[in-house]
Amino acid sequence: MKRVFAFLTLLALLLLPACAASGDARDDSALPEPTCTISISCETLLGQLDSLDPDKRELVPADGVLLAPTTVSIEDGESVFDILLRVTRDNKIQMEFSRTPGTNAAYIEGIGNLYEFDCGSLSGWMYRVSGEFPNYSCSDVTVSDGDTIEWLYTCDLGADVGNSYQ
Secondary structure: OHHHHHHHHHHHHHHHHHHHHHOOOOOHHHOOOOEEEEEEEOHHHHHOOOOOOHHHHHHOOOOOEEEEEEEEEOOOOOEHHHHHHHHHHHOOOOEEEEEOOOOOOEEEEEEOOEEOOEOEOOOEEEEEEOOEOOOOOHHHOEOOOOOEEEEEEEOOOOHHHOOOOO
């Protein structure tokens, strides 16, 4: 019995380095945490202050930035909406949204107390993910590692923030 135990111990010692070298034993804690970058800007309002609701002018930061680009960790399956909700809560930035009955799609009504239609009938919040403007709800877009999410206030249905799909 002692010989069998000694043989199995020797065999385990010989095979263990081979398994580790082949990648069978992984240390997931060494993998980098998935992240994305998010920002919130109402910079377009800087050139449109005369069109902005007069009660809202003091809400527009001098540089138009409500949240500078911020890197945040992401969980598997999180949506653009999930990230926005978490970041605005963590940074104490007011955000209001509604859900569409039936689909439960999120619609962003206002951020930083700046709402749709505050700067005319074509104004409101849009988002861009890694340079693209998705044509569906922010709650339907899953975030991937390395994505850049930009929330942009538009005064011209997106034309003033680079949206070309109008």
